[in-house]
Amino acid sequence: AGEGEAGREADEPAQFALLTSGPVSDAGWYAGGYEGLLLLRDSIGAQVSHQQTRTPAEFDEAFRAYGNSGYDIVFAHGFEYQDAAIRAGDLFPDMYVVVSSGGRVADNVVPVTFTLEQASYLAGIAAAGMTRTGLVGMVGGVAIPPALGTFRAFEAGVASVRPDVRVLETFIGSWDDVSAAKEAAVAQLRQGADVLVHNTDAASFGVFQAVREATTAGDSAWVIGMNGNQNDVAPEVTLGSADLRLPAAFLEVAELWQAGELGGRPVYSGMEKGTVDYVPNPAVLDRYPPELLARIDEARRTILSGALNVPRVPYVEDEIGVQDGTGG
Amino acid sequence: MSELLAPFFEASVRLGVPLALAALGETITERSGVINIGLEGSIIAGAFAGALGALAWGAPGGAIAGLMAGGVAAAVFAFFALGLGADQIITGTAVTIGGLGLTAAAYETRFGPTGTALSLPTLDPLPVPLLAELPLLGRALFAQPVTAYAAYLLAPVLWWYLQRTAWGLELRAVGEEPCAAEAAGVAVVRTRVFATLFGGAMGGLAGVHLSLAHTATFAEGMSAGRGFIALAVVVLGRWNPLGVVAAALLFGAASALQFSLQALGLNLPYQLFLALPYLLALLALAGWVGRTRAPAALGQPWPAGR
Amino acid sequence: MKGWKRKRGQAMLERRLPVGVLRWVGATGLAAGALGLTLLAAGVVLALGGYSPLRAGTALVSGALGSPDAFLSVTLVRAVPLVLTGLAVSLAFRAGVWNIGAEGQLYAGALLGAAVGLVSPGLPAPLHLPVLLLAAGLGGALWAAVPALLKTKLGVGEVVTTLVLNFVALNLTSWAVRGPLQENRGIFPQSDQVAEAARLAPLWEGTRLHWGFPVAVAVAVLLWWVLKYTPVGFRLRAVGAAPNAARVAGRIRVKPLTLGTFLVSGMVAGLAGGVEVAGVTYALYEGLSPGHGYTAIAVALLARLNPLGVIISGTLFGGLEGGAGAMQRDVGIPAAWVRVIQAFVILSALAIERWVRARPHSVFVHPPSAPGGAP
Amino acid sequence: MSRTRSASRTEPEAELIELRDVHQRFGAVAALRGAGLSLRVGEVHALLGENGAGKSTLLRVLAGLQAPDRGELSVRGRVVHLHTPRDAWDEGIGLVHQHFTLVPRLTVLENLALGVRGPSGGWRGGMRLPLEHVAQRAREVAAATGLAIRPNEVVERLSVGDRQRVEILKVLLREPRVVALDEPTAVLAPAEIERLLALLRQLAASGRTVLIVAHKLDEVLSVADRVTVLRAGRTVLEAERASVNARLLADAMLGQEAREAYDNAPVLGRGSVVGGNHRVQARPGHTECIACLERVEVWPAGEAAAAEDPGAEISLDVHRGEIVGVAGVEGNGQRELALVLSGRRAPVRGRAVLPPDPAFIPQDRSREALARDFDLAENFALALHRQGPWRHGPLLRWSALRTTSEKLLTRYRVLAEGTHALARTLSGGNQQRVVIARELEAGHDLLVAENPTRGLDLAASAFVHGELARLREGGGIGIVLLSTDLDEVLTLADRVFVMVRGRLLEVPAAERTRSGVGELMLSASAAADEGVEKEAWPGDA
Ligand SMILES: Nc1ncnc2c1ncn2[C@@H]1O[C@H](COP(=O)(O)OP(=O)(O)OP(=O)(O)O)[C@@H](O)[C@H]1O
C-alpha cells in the first residue's frame, strides 16, 4: 500500500465510498460527509457509493464489500469505525480507510482529526462576551470524544474571557430526538442560561426552537450552531456557528491520496486549512460589542500562529503500529 | 420553589401529551383485542404529514393531514392483520419499519438528501383565560397547544365511550371474548378495524404534536421510539383512558425531571438520568399497577385458529 | 375457513358451487391479491423515487446469496444473533411468557461476556471462551430474573417490565463503556478488544462466518428436542397452551415452570450478546445491537415458535438485512428507501403465508404435527 | 343486515322453520350429511342423537354461526341466508349454546345487554347503553321464569349452573320466536331442571317455538311435542311424541344392532341402555381408608359463604372399593370439596390425607380438563406423562402415548379424526369421553369425579356408570362422585351425602329416595339462591 494513484490505469475512475452510522439527512455531521463525497464525485470524477451502517457487525461487512469491489478509499465517518477499519486495512492492503475523528493509525488506515475545538473555543469567547446572566449552556447528543472535545474547548473559551461564568452541560442520549433536545435547552434556559451551544446533530433544531421561543417570550437568549454553518437555521437568535467544512477536508484527503502521500500518519484538518472556523452570524453582527469581535479575531490569530493551543481530548495514538494487527 | 417547579410541570405536560395521545388511541385498539405495535409508524407518519400539510395549508391543515396519515398507516396494518388475519406483531413491525422508511425517503426527496432545517408554522399554546393564571400548575396545564387539550378532553370522553355506551360494551366484549361477542350479534372484525383506525389517527395526532406543537420542525426518526413507550403507558394506565393519561403525564414528568436534574449540574452519569423514566415505570408496575390483566383476546387472530 | 363471510348476492352462486370451495377461492384470492398489491406498491414507490425495482430486487437477492461469501459472510453472520434471540423469544412464548426483553437481555449478556473476555491475562486459554459464553448466558438470565420474579412473586405482567428494562440495559451499557469497561486510554466509549483466546474462530478461513452459527443451530436443535421429548418441555408447552388445564389436569406447578422458562429464555438471549462480542465485534460497543431483540419477535412468530423454524426465519431476516446493505452500496438506493423495501418484503411474506394457509381444510386430514404436536 | 330473499311466495300452511339437506364438513369429519329439521309454531321440539351426531352443528347453522357447505333454510316458506348471528336474531331465532358464550370479565347485566341496541338503533342506539332498561326486563323475565340471577356479579365468578341461567335469560330477553337450547339441563340441579322444563312448556304455550337438545330421554319425553333424531349427521327419525317410546328412540340414535350390542355388552353388566339407571347393591365391609378429611373447611374465610356459616366443617373417610356420592346444588361447596379431595387445592383449615396423585374429572371441561389447542394424544399425556409405561427414563414415549390414545379413543367410542385432532374440534360429549378415558386409565387409588356423565349420550353414560361400578367391584380404588344428577348418585353410590352450605350431610339409608334427597337438595338450592354462593375458580391468581 501507500503508492496512491500509481498501480491503476489512468482511464478508470477512482472509487470512493462513505460509511455513516446515521442518516445523511441530518443537515449536520453526516450530511457534511455526504456533501464531501458528492464533491469528490464532481471535482475529480470519482465513482462514489454510500452505505448507512448501524452496528459494528455491519461495519466489517461494509468494509469487506467495498474492499472486494476494489474501492480506493472508504471514508468511515465516525470514530466508531476505527477497530473495524484496522481489521479492514489488514484485509485489503490496497484500500485506504479514512476514519473521521478516529484514533487508530496504520499504513492504510488514516484518522482525520477536525480540530473543531478551535472554532468551539472562539464560540466560547463569543458566548462569554454576550451572556448577561453569567450562565451559558451546552446540549450534547451522546458523550463521544469529538463532542466532548468541543465542549471542553468551549468552556476554555468562556473561561478565557470570564472565569466567573458557569457552564451547564446536558446530554440527551440521542442524535435525532428533536423534542428531547428542545426540552434540555428549555431546562437550561429556565436555569438562567442565556447563551446555548449544542452538539446534537439533527436534534439541534430543538435547541434553536427553544431559544427562538424564549426570545419571542421576551427574554434575550442566543444559540450557537455547530458542525456546520447553521447561521440561517434561526437567523434572529443565532449568534454564530462553529463551522466545519467537511467537503474541503474530504477533498484535501483525496488530493493527498492522488499525490501518494496518504497513509501511515493521521491527518489534522483545522483552522489553518480553512476547514474549521467560528462564523459570526452576519444578520446579528451589529449586536456584537465591537471589542468582542476584536477579541475573537485576536484569539483566531493566536491560534493560527500556533501560540495558543486549544485544549482538546487527545484521541489519536501517537506513533504508528502500537496497536495489534497493523499490517504493512 | 415554584419558579423552579412551574417550568418542570410545564415540561412534564409538553413531554407527556404525545405519549398520552398515542396511548389513548392504542388503549381503544387494545381494548378491541388488537395490539398494534405499528403505532410508531403512525406517529412518524403523522409528524411528517403534519409538516407537509402545515407548509401547504398552515398548522391546522397540517394537523388534519397528520391525523389522516396516522390513520392510513393503521389501515395498512388493519388490512393485513385483520383482513388477512396475518400475525399482528409481525405486521406491526413491518408498518413501523415502513413508516420510518417512507417518511425519511419522502423527506429526502422533498427537502434534499442532506435535509434542511425546516421551521414550520406552529400550533401555538392557547392560554385558557383565567385558569392559566393559576399558581404552579396554571401554565403547565392551561397554557398548552390544542393537542394537549385534545388529550385532556378525550380521556373522559373515551372512558365514557367504553363504559357507558353500547359501542363501548361491544368493543370490550370483542376484546375479551370475540366468540361471545359474535354470538351476541356484534360484528367483530368491523369493530376491530374501527378501533385500529382510531388508534392510528391518534398516533398521527401525537406525531403532529411533536412536529407542529413542540419542535416546529421535522427530522428523520424524530418519533424516537415513543410508539413503544406508549405501549408501556397503556399498561401503566391499566387500559383505562383516565389512568393512561395519568401514566403518560407521569412518564412526561420523569423525562422532564431528567433534563432538570442534568441542568442543575448534578455530577452523576447522565445515563442514570436517561434511564430514570423507565426505572420509575418499573417501580410503578411493581408497586401498584402490576396485577391488572390485559384484554383476554389481545393479539389473537379472528376468526380463531385461522 | 369459517368466518369467511359471503357477500350479498352470492346466494345465486352458492346454488351451483359448494360454499367450501367458494370460501377457499375467496380466501386464496384475497391473499394472492394482497401479495400482488404489495409487490405492485413496492415497485411503484421505488419507481417514484427514481430507482429501478428490478435492479433493487436483484441487488437485494445477490447481496444476500449472490455468492458463497455473500451467504456465509453476510447472511449467516447476521442470522446468528437473530436466531439466538429468536429462540429465546419462541421458548418464552411457548410457555405463555411474553418476553419482549430479548434486546435488553442481549446487552446484559454482551456486557458480562465482554467483562469476562477482558480479564487477560487471567483465565487459561482453553477456558476463556467457554467462560465468556457462560457469563453471557448468566448476564441474560440475571436481566430476565427481574421481570421473572416480578411476574411470579408479585403477579406483574411481563410485557412492559421486559420492554422497559431494554432501555435500562442500553443506558447501563452506555455507562459501562464510559466507566468500568472503557478502553485503556479512557477516551472512546467502547471496551478494549477481548483476549484472542476468548474469541470464536472463523468457521472457514477467509469468511466472516464464525463458530457462533453452529452454536446457534445446536441450541435450536436442543430446544426443539426438549420441547418435544422431555416432560419438562411438554409441561412448558402445556402451561403455555392452557394454564388452567395444565394446573388441574396436568398437576403442573405453573410458577416454577414459568420462572425457569423465563430464565432460560433470558440466558439464550444473553448468549446472543456474548456470541456477537466473541465472534464479530471482539469488543463492547453501545450500539452493539440495532434491535435484534425486537426483530427476534417477528423471527420467532414467522417460525410459528418452532425452534427449527427459527433457524430458517432467522436466516431469512439476516439475508433481508444483508441484501439491504448491498442495495445501498451497489444500486445507490438510500437507507431510507431500503427500509421501505424491507417493510414490503415482510408484508409480502405475510401475504404468501396467508395464501398457503388458505388452502381448503381437508388438505390437513392429518395435520403435519409430529408426535406430541410438533413443537 | 344482509339477508337475501328468494322469489318464492309465502304459503300459509308452511312450517315455521324448515332446514333441508344440510351438509357440513370439518376436514375429514362430515358433521352433517343431509340433516333436516322442521319446526312448527308453538311446539316443543326435541333434537336427539349420539355424541357427535351433529346436533350442535345443526343448531349453529340455525343460529347463523355456521354457514353450511350446502343446504337450505326457509322461514315461513321464505328461503333465507343467515351469514351472521344478527341475521338469525332478525329472523327471531335465538340459541342457548352448549359451550357458554358469555364474556367472563363483564357483569351479568353487561352480558345481557351485549348486542342489544336501544329501540332507536343506529347511531343513537350505539351511543346509549340501555342498562337500566335491560335490568328491568331481566327482572321481569327472571320473575316470570324463576331463573334467579345476580345482575352485578362478574360472570367469571359464577358457577356453571348460574352461567347456564344467564345464557337462557340472555336469549329470552330478545323475545325470539324460536328458542333453541343445546343441552341446557346438563348443568342444572333436578329442581332447576323441573323449573326449566316447565318454563319451556310455558314458552310454547305463549306461541313461541322451542327446540331442545338433551340426552336424558325421560326429560325429553316429558316436554316434547315432536322429536327429531340425528345419527351420524343424517336425520333418521322425525315423529310425534305420542308415536315414539324410549327403545324406539334408542334404536334410531344408535342403530338397532349397536343398541343391542350395548345392552349385552359385558362392561354394562346389569340394566339396559334405556332408562339407564340400574340399582347397584352397596358392598358391605369396606377395606382400608384411602383418603380422609378431618374437620376440613373448604371456604376461604371472608367469602360470603363462609361468613354465612362460620366453622362449616367436613370430616370424611373414603375407602377402597366404595363410591361416595355427593349430591347437591352448585354453590354449596362441593366444587371446593372436589378440589381439596383431588389434591388440587389445600384445605382452608383442617387436615386432608390423600393418596399420591388422585385422578380428577373436573366440572369445567373446556377450561380445566382439556387443553383446547392440544391434540388428543397430548391431552392424554397431561395426566399420563409421569407414569412408567409412557416414560422412557427421563423422556416421554410418544409412540406409547399415541397407541394408548388410539386404544382409548376406540374403547370409549370417541368420534374424532384421530389422535392428532385438536381437542377444540371435538363435540361436547366426545370431549367428556376423552377426559373420562384419561382419568380412568391413569389408574390411581382415588378418583374424584364431578358430574362425570355431563353431556354424554345415554349409551355413553351407561358405559361410564358401568366403568365406575367395575372399578368399585375391583376394590382397588375409592371413588368420590359429586353430581347434580340425583339418579346417578342414588344408583351408583354406596353412601350418599348432600352438601349444604359447606357442610356434608349423610343421607340415612331409609331416605335414599329421589324425594328424600330432593328435600335436602331443595334447602341447598334455596341456600344457593339466597346469593350465599360464591365461586372462586382455581387458577385465577
Ligand atoms: N402432585 C403434584 N402436584 C403438582 N405438580 C406436580 C405434582 N407432581 C409433579 N408435579 C409437577 O411435575 C414436576 C416434576 O414432577 P415429577 O418429577 O414427579 O415428574 P417427572 O416426570 O418425574 O419430572 P422429571 O422426570 O422431568 O423430573 C414438578 O415440578 C411439578 O411441576
Ligand SMILES: Nc1ncnc2c1ncn2[C@@H]1O[C@H](COP(=O)(O)OP(=O)(O)OP(=O)(O)O)[C@@H](O)[C@H]1O
Ligand atoms: N370446528 C370443528 N372442527 C372439526 N370438527 C368439528 C368441529 N365442530 C364439530 N366437529 C365435529 O363434528 C361432529 C359433530 O359435532 P357436534 O358438536 O354437532 O356433535 P353433537 O351432536 O353436538 O355432539 P354432543 O352431543 O357431544 O354435543 C363431531 O364429530 C365433531 O368432532
Ligand SMILES: [Mg+2]
Ligand atoms: Mg353438542
Ligand SMILES: [Mg+2]
Ligand atoms: Mg422425576
